[in-house]
Amino acid sequence: MPQREGLGSSRPRRDMSHPGFRITGATTVGRLGFLQLDELEVVPPSGRPVTRIVVRHPGAVAVVPIGGDHLMLIRQYRAAVDTELLEIPAGKLDVAGEAPLETARRELEEEMGLRASRFESLGNFYTTPGFSDELMYLYAAYDLAPVAASPVGPEEEAAQIVAVPLAEVPDLIKAGEVRDAKTLIALWWVVAGQR
Secondary structure, X not given: OOXXXXXXXXXXXXXXXXXXXXXXXXXEEEEEOOEEEEEEEEEOOOOOOEEXXXXXXXXXXXXXXXXXXXXXXXXXXXXXXXXXXXXXXXXXXXXXXXXXXXXXXXXXXXXXXXEEEXXXXXXXXXXXXXXXXOEEEEEEEEEEEEOOOOOOOHHHHHOEEEEEEHHHHHHHHHOOOOOOXXXXXXXXXXXXXXX
């Protein structure tokens, strides 16, 4: 009998499989920076092998900083879409041995110059499972205090911090001001928590 993952599980199993589908081969076809590109041979229930390209990612964290009746967002340039996006702070799990919560603390300080004395895990999710295994851990951060920011890279150096009243979050979403998936997930969580 197949194992079932509990709904309350804190981390999805990385080795999940689906009855009838088997990965029978994997070849790394490229590496660039923190990313690895793999070509997988998958045998579906039909028995006819197919090839799938997968981007391997170390994982990431994202934080929704909530201070009183405001939440804090960051507006920064993203080269992949050649525009500025309004987002919550986030970062890769790229420090060896660093737990996701510690990465969340570090990213909040680096990007926004904020330290939180309380964090709440909001769960985790795959960002783009159609082609990548990136797993993102989402946290809410409370009891914020300013600290010295230490931005990493020109995008963070040029970024703007934006305070958004919690009451305005639904309108911000409806107006299409937020087009970043992790931020939409976090903001909908905020909206749901206010009802």
